[in-house]
Amino acid sequence: MKYRDAGVDIDAYNRSLRSIGRMARSTFTPQVVSDIGQFGSLFRMPRMKHPLLVASCDGVGTKLTVAQLVGKHDTVGADLVNHCVNDILCLGARPLFFLDYYAESKTPPGVLVEVVRGLARACRSHQCSLVGGETATMPGWFKPGEYDLVGFIVGIVERSRVLDPSRIRPGDLLVGLPSSGLHTNGFSLARKVLFARAGYTVKSRVKGIARPLGLELLATHRSYFKPVYPLLRRLKAIAHITGGGFYDNVGRILPRECSAVIHRNSWRPKRIFRLIQEKGGVPDEEMYRTFNMGIGMVLVAGRLQADAVASSIHGARVIGKVVRGTFGVAVV
Amino acid sequence: MKYRDAGVDIDAYNRSLRSIGRMARSTFTPQVVSDIGQFGSLFRMPRMKHPLLVASCDGVGTKLTVAQLVGKHDTVGADLVNHCVNDILCLGARPLFFLDYYAESKTPPGVLVEVVRGLARACRSHQCSLVGGETATMPGWFKPGEYDLVGFIVGIVERSRVLDPSRIRPGDLLVGLPSSGLHTNGFSLARKVLFARAGYTVKSRVKGIARPLGLELLATHRSYFKPVYPLLRRLKAIAHITGGGFYDNVGRILPRECSAVIHRNSWRPKRIFRLIQEKGGVPDEEMYRTFNMGIGMVLVAGRLQADAVASSIHGARVIGKVVRGTFGVAVV
Numbered sequence: 001m002k003y004r005d006a007g008v009d010i011d012a013y014n015r016s017l018r019s020i021g022r023m024a025r026s027t028f029t030p031q032v033v034s035d036i037g038q039f040g041s042l043f044r045m046p047r048m049k050h051p052l053l054v055a056s057c058d059g060v061g062t063k064l065t066v067a068q069l070v071g072k073h074d075t076v077g078a079d080l081v082n083h084c085v086n087d088i089l090c091l092g093a094r095p096l097f098f099l100d101y102y103a104e105s106k107t108p109p110g111v112l113v114e115v116v117r118g119l120a121r122a123c124r125s126h127q128c129s130l131v132g133g134e135t136a137t138m139p140g141w142f143k144p145g146e147y148d149l150v151g152f153i154v155g156i157v158e159r160s161r162v163l164d165p166s167r168i169r170p171g172d173l174l175v176g177l178p179s180s181g182l183h184t185n186g187f188s189l190a191r192k193v194l195f196a197r198a199g200y201t202v203k204s205r206v207k208g209i210a211r212p213l214g215l216e217l218l219a220t221h222r223s224y225f226k227p228v229y230p231l232l233r234r235l236k237a238i239a240h241i242t243g244g245g246f247y248d249n250v251g252r253i254l255p256r257e258c259s260a261v262i263h264r265n266s267w268r269p270k271r272i273f274r275l276i277q278e279k280g281g282v283p284d285e286e287m288y289r290t291f292n293m294g295i296g297m298v299l300v301a302g303r304l305q306a307d308a309v310a311s312s313i314h315g316a317r318v319i320g321k322v323v324r325g326t327f328g329v330a331v332v
Numbered sequence: 333m334k335y336r337d338a339g340v341d342i343d344a345y346n347r348s349l350r351s352i353g354r355m356a357r358s359t360f361t362p363q364v365v366s367d368i369g370q371f372g373s374l375f376r377m378p379r380m381k382h383p384l385l386v387a388s389c390d391g392v393g394t395k396l397t398v399a400q401l402v403g404k405h406d407t408v409g410a411d412l413v414n415h416c417v418n419d420i421l422c423l424g425a426r427p428l429f430f431l432d433y434y435a436e437s438k439t440p441p442g443v444l445v446e447v448v449r450g451l452a453r454a455c456r457s458h459q460c461s462l463v464g465g466e467t468a469t470m471p472g473w474f475k476p477g478e479y480d481l482v483g484f485i486v487g488i489v490e491r492s493r494v495l496d497p498s499r500i501r502p503g504d505l506l507v508g509l510p511s512s513g514l515h516t517n518g519f520s521l522a523r524k525v526l527f528a529r530a531g532y533t534v535k536s537r538v539k540g541i542a543r544p545l546g547l548e549l550l551a552t553h554r555s556y557f558k559p560v561y562p563l564l565r566r567l568k569a570i571a572h573i574t575g576g577g578f579y580d581n582v583g584r585i586l587p588r589e590c591s592a593v594i595h596r597n598s599w600r601p602k603r604i605f606r607l608i609q610e611k612g613g614v615p616d617e618e619m620y621r622t623f624n625m626g627i628g629m630v631l632v633a634g635r636l637q638a639d640a641v642a643s644s645i646h647g648a649r650v651i652g653k654v655v656r657g658t659f660g661v662a663v664v
Contacts, residue, residue: 001525013582033384037584039422039572040388040487042494042658046375052365053385053595056372057431059468059483090371099389101433101482134482137389139520141478148473150466152389152484155372162374188471227467241373248346252369282335 005103008251011136016109017135020116027123028131031096034131041131043097043154050159052184054093058083059150062187068145069202069283070214074151075112079116080183082223084153085126086297089225090238090253092163093155103136115149120139124302126225136148163276165237165253165300168322170236172236173306174260176319178297181219185243186290190217192292193280208271216272224297229312234309237300239291248289250298254328261289262331269294290330295319341469347459348441349467352448359455359462363428366463374429375429375486375510385424390415391482394519395549400477400535402546405443408481409450414555415574416485417458418629420481420491422570422585424495425487427460431444435468447481458557460485474541497569497585497632500654504568506592507639512629513551513604517575522549525612529606538601548604556629560592566641569632579661580597580621582630586660594620594663596654600628620663627651630631 021036034042045051060067061085068077075098085095090155100119102112112135122128141307142148182190194213196201202214209216228238250260273293276282288295299323301309308317355367364375369480377383392399392408392415399408409432417427432451433531434444444467454487456461474480511535514522526532534546541548571581582592607626608614631639643646 001521001529002618004525005521014576020664034423039570040386040420040425042423042489043387044387044491045383045385047584051377053375053377053429053486054372055375055429055431055463055486057433057464057466057482059435061468062470062473088372091366091374093372097385099387099484101389101391101484103391103480103482116428131387131414132389134389136389136393137520138394141394141397141474141480146473148435148470148480150435152387152431152481154385154486157374186467189333189337192337197333214550238371243507278585282333285333287539 003053014282016112018111022119023116025118029127029129032129033149036132043131046156048094048156048158052157052159052162054088054157055153056084056087057150057152058087059148059185062191063184065147065191066187066202066217068216069084070218072218072245074118075218075220077115078122079221080149081122081126081128082221083121083184084151085128085225086240088153088155089228091156091157091179091238092164092232093154094229094297095126095155097131097154098123098127099131100133100151101150102134102139102147102157104188105137105142106144107137107147111147114245124133126223126309132282161232163232163235163237166255167236168255168258168300170322170324171257172300172322173307174262174304174320175299175301175310175316176267176295177297177299177313178315179292179294180222182217183272183292183296185292189290191277195274198279206275213305217324222296230301231312234305235290235299235301241296243255243299245289245291246331250329253300256325257321257324259325259327260322260329261302262318264331266293266319335352339560349445351445355448355452356462359460361459361461362461362569364461373601375463380486380488380490383487384491384494386420386423386489387485388416388419388483388489389484390419391480392516394523395516396479396481397523398519398534398546399550402550403628404550405446406450406550407550409447410454411553412483413451413454413458413460413483413515414553416483417460418486418572420485421560422572423489424493424564425489426561427458427485427487429461429463429486430455431463431484432465433468433482434465434479435470437469437471437474438476439479440459443479456553493564495567496565498587499568500587500590500632502590502654502656504632504634505640505650506594506652507555507631507633507648508545508592508599509629509631509637509645510647511624511626512554513602514549515553515574515624515628517624521622522608530535530611538607550602554628560631561649566637567631567633569628571651573628573630577621577623578663585632589656589658590654591657591659592652592654592661594661598649598651599626605651
């Protein structure tokens with residue numbers, strides 16, 4: 001018996017390693033001082049006065065199921081990179097490098113290559129080096145065609161430039177930035193409502209949504225790095241609206257004596273959110289706890305800065321404010 | 333319909349976050365400047381002249397299946413941390429911080445806590461800070477009780493101290509360090525042979541193996557950091573014997589004009605490897621390509637250094653040498 005008989009083909013794994021190696025190298029900044037395929041990746045620290053590293057880890061979650069149903073694998077990489085980039089942006093950091101983990105039991109040849117193509121493209125657009133990763137074949141764990149995808153990012157911020165939410169004060173304003181759709185959260189509920197309960201498929205056409213439902217759900221998680229990074233000095237804090245929605249994500253940046261009031265009428269959720277709510281009979285609060293509802297990032301700025309911030313980012317608008325209180329986050 | 337009805341319980345997730353947060357904090361070094369639960373983890377760079385970051389990512393693979401069959405979840409964390417620590421040690425680095433990814437569909441409460449307990453213990457013993465991670469609930473993806481576990485490590489090395497395998501010359505010696513067992517590689521083949529073909533279970537007793545088969549298979553991946561780090565100046569290169577066995581891992585550190593001859597009679601593989609080979613009728617070469625065969629790490633040192641290195645690490649011995657040639661790795 002050979003390892004291949006147990007479902008693991010080390011030679012095939014090495015072949016696809018070579019192919020993804022080329023794509024990974026296309027993301028390398030001059031800071032990368034080792035090649036792909038070593039035991040670890042060497043990265044030269046940029047010169048800074050008091051550098052802080054910022055690290056974060058995320059998965060794509062069950063948005064992968066939609067990608068697998070549609071058979072489109074070149075967008076989940078950008079979902080993952082952009083999610084991670086947004087997370088560390090909340091602390092004021094810019095990305096340095098990225099590693100990915102891809103796990104499967106059996107997927108068609110080419111799927112991994114498509115996934116890495118998406119990762120590499122999104123990394124390049126952030127000058128973030130895709131320095132390594134791990135490809136795990138776990139026979140019997142995943143259904144045929146199913147794979148998991150996880151990303152790790154390391155970024156950097158000068159100590160004096162770290163966003164410090166303790167500076168938030170009552171009267172500060174919340175600026176919402178538009179999302180492209182669900183981003184990478186709430187997919188378990190969305191799939192249950194749309195596919196299991198309402199009987200849609202990824203090919204279904206729904207009134208008010210321009211593309212088939214599967215492609216609408218796959219809309220790429222937007223990166224807010226380019227518009228927001230140049231404005232960091234004007235901001236006190238940032239919340240990336242991911243799992244836990246407005247309540248958990250705006251909630252966790254608020255100092256003890258501050259709460260946030262978000263005015264839901266200050267923007268109109270995209271059709272896809274209203275469709276999920278209608279078809280699933282999902283209570284309002286649950287919607288705002290599970291989904292971003294069309295607002296992928298919330299910036300906190302002083303009253304004098306907020307208008308300038310909002311007017312310099314396309315689609316941004318003031319959606320609420322910080323008040324004195326301990327109730328946390330209210331969506332009114 | 334609520335998110336909980338789709339199989340995701342955000343409140344339960346938040347509760348276990350608090351518990352694992354306490355364990356994670358127990359690993360914090362003074363370099364950690366943020367708490368658990370932010371969008372990213374802030375880590376102060378140690379002061380060094382020309383610091384290089386070293387990053388690596390690994391999974392536990394299907395060793396997890398054995399842990400899940402045995403119902404023992406506090407050792408896979410150490411497997412993962414030690415695997416990652418060994419990987420970056422191959423470049424001369426010491427660990428700074430670690431992040432983990434845990435994915436499940438439905439596991440009993442307490443499993444994640446056990447897993448993180450093991451991660452935290454192994455991190456503490458390396459002064460490596462467990463600064464964050466991601467817990468993904470993916471309904472319908474994993475069998476009940478099954479979970480995946482992935483780790484991401486960042487370490488540091490002074491530029492002048494990076495291990496540089498290009499210094500390897502014919503005549504250098506290979507010093508093998510004993511493994512505790514399979515470590516984290518070859519489990520798909522081991523399980524197929526031992527459980528599917530030979531009909532053993534994790535509770536089976538096998539002659540020559542002191543503990544039940546499941547516990548023998550779970551023997552913790554050994555960390556070589558403590559004995560090897562102080563000796564780095566005496567070494568030219570290190571290979572961590574993981575997936576791909578001796579051929580791929582010793583092979584990838586060899587300069588173009590060098591090959592390696594490993595004498596298999598210079599050590600006696602542990603009983604577990606001989607059991608797998610017998611029961612599976614696995615060819616010799618396949619064994620040395622899939623498993624570590626009792627040697628978890630290979631150090632490369634000049635002839636004058638190798639004896640001193642071997643005698644200062646318990647159980648270490650010279651197992652082969654570097655020769656001129658392009659055949660790669662030969663196990664003779």
